[in-house]
Amino acid sequence: MTGPRLPGAAQRMIMLAGKGVRAVRRGGVSAAADRMVRFAYRQIGAGDPPLLTDDIADSRTLRLPVPTTPPARGRALHVGWVADPPALGSGGHTTMFRMVAALEAAGHRCTLFLYDRWGGDLDQQRTIIRQGWPTVQAEVRHAADGITGVDAAIATGWESAHALARHGAGPMRRLYFVQDYEPFFFAHGPEYALAEDSYRFGFRCIALGDMVADALRTEVGIEPDVTQFGCDTDVYRLAPSGPRTGIVWYARPGAPRRGFWLGSLALAEFQRRHREVPIHVYGDTPRSLPFQAIRHGRLTPDELNSLYNSCIAGLALSFTNISLVAEEMLAAGTIPVINDSPRARADLVNDHARWSSPTPAAIADALSLIVTDSDPDRPAAAAASVRRGWGPAQADLVRVVEEEVYGRQLVS
Template sequence: MSGGSELGAKVTRAFAVARNEGPRALAQRFARHAYERLDAASLVEPLLDDDIADSTRVDLPVPAERPSRSQPLRIGWLMVPPAAGSGGHTTLFRMIEAAEQAGHTCELYLYDRYGGDVKAHERIIRTWWPQIRAGVHDAAAGIPGLDACIASSWDTAHVLARRGTSPMQRLYFIQDFEPFFYPRGSMYELAEDSYRFGFRCIALGDMVAELLRSEVGITPDVTEFGCDTSVYRPLPGRERTGVVLYARPSVPRRGFWLARLALQRFHELHPDIEIHLYGSEVKDLRFPATQHGRLAPAELNELYNRSIAGLAMSFTNISLVAEEMLAAGTIPIVNDSLHSRADLVNEHVGWATPTPNGIAEALSAAVTRADRASAALAASRSVRQFGWAKAQADVVRVIEHEVYGS
């Protein structure tokens, strides 16, 4: 085909896309083409090449002597910069808060592979987690003068192995089995290798702990999930009339595609029930929905108290959303799997076959039951009332044991 004919064919296809699918679809095609031509896929690699460690070569120094237990510790926490309201960071900051309350000095080290403004990241931390007193630093400037440093994700474990080279104890707070975030390939293997660096690993929940044993062959310390029942609770005088979804289209493990198809089917079955979305704004839905965007915890509890049921999708470790819904009296519909059930043992959960119709049917069953009011109350009462205190105590205990010794 000649150059002119090929160009003409491309223009014809472009007009066809614009006519049949709209200008947004055409813009998406152009963006995808540019993404492929410019090798933009490399931007999703969360580490610079020089920050990738290798478990076969990791040999890091530890202090020659242990400090006295009368001496407060200086503890570093290595993390990627948090987005406002990030659930994983919220859990991590609960552990940091507990270490500070135990009398230790904490320092945050942010690893931004793209060289972002640390001061801008700090403003987000101070706004969304104002209880944290720790200083905020750029991990690229070094990680010096600590008794211990805790990695909080697979990429920060690599950074700790590469940049945390002064004598210290090193730990790893693991909230999910992160190789599952990727197809089998480079990032899967690099994520899995992070568990072999010799750091003391603290697993959040039985699912993560069992996979670390079976897939990697290490034995972690284990703590359990909590739920902030001071925030997530039934509110008087609220009428439950809708259903709710935490929407994260850009995070595959949150199952948005399945959830969207399920809600489309649900709307066909129950056109009178309002559908609420929070989290990311979603365009081009084929059903009416009220979109709330990012919500603070108290605002989210208000939304839950107006919802009969909600979708709490997660295809790796269980989402915190499920137990927070329960605490607020909202029946969570969760994709059924052994991994999901490992840390969510509760008779009030609606377990769904992870297909569009399976999820829609489970949600339909929740909104059509005759005992909705008593079910909401029973669900709320089923949630443990000690919050995150046990996990916080466990994490502080493990850090202190690793640094002070027995």
């Protein structure tokens, strides 16, 4: 017997309280308060917007100085990266840190300037960075204390672009590493408008993939530098440990573009048809799901690769730029089902991926076809089809940053 169903807002507040208890266990009261405010804002619109009022920049009035003379070519550069504080396992931050590592490998020095509108604890944030990305040497500072002492600074999201414009007012070169067209994260409203305006600040934009590049051209009217996705095949690779039996899904209920509601309905329908197939869920898993699942929570990359290698298929939904999860599944021999759209297809051309109309029944159909048409050679073929590493993207970013700071090199 069950009690009355709570309204959606009440359910989300209960979820928020549960997250707060878990945050206290993980990082103490300060970390708990920070996570709870962030979660409340994402889930129910509580709390304040993600930018302080004084940190909002306006492209119409922005006049930012650049150095009058470039540094001598060959002098090591000091490059700042402006970002929101990362959580362990964050895919966007992982991609950013790959680029930080590339600049450091090229002999340049990097500093990470964290923009945290909610005033989180810098020591805790620094600890998370050292734990999650131990090879990165970058110093970690608060952006609000001033983005200074650098030859160039790179924004990594729309909030950080505003922060760079407001807190990096000294002479420097400014760039923008754009991993997704972030206005699409929001309904048409103030956040959409402020995110879109960040691309008009005059920073040199480096678009990750053709979908982002095309959106910047058509929606904003700017021409970015473009680099392509990679896949971390040092981590995601075939490592079979037994028969593949399950479906795997990365749950992100706080990110509408990741289609949590749709994925939940599709997996419930799939399970109705295939009760013998286990469903594995990792990421931010809510307490209530409309299907039976094996919950894994947050996983390290190595743990995630092991999980992928145990599964036949996965669900990789994204309604903006393609999720890195799709190709990482392929690298481990897991066949991803992806919601079909021109945006997603722009940056994943792979015959082993399965594209589905974005409806519960269609996604369940696609998963059913994979699990009922088992091909023993399919995992190896899928793994062989992916891009190998992030080297080309890293080289592109280093080239663009050096060109922007040193100036174009004349070719005789």
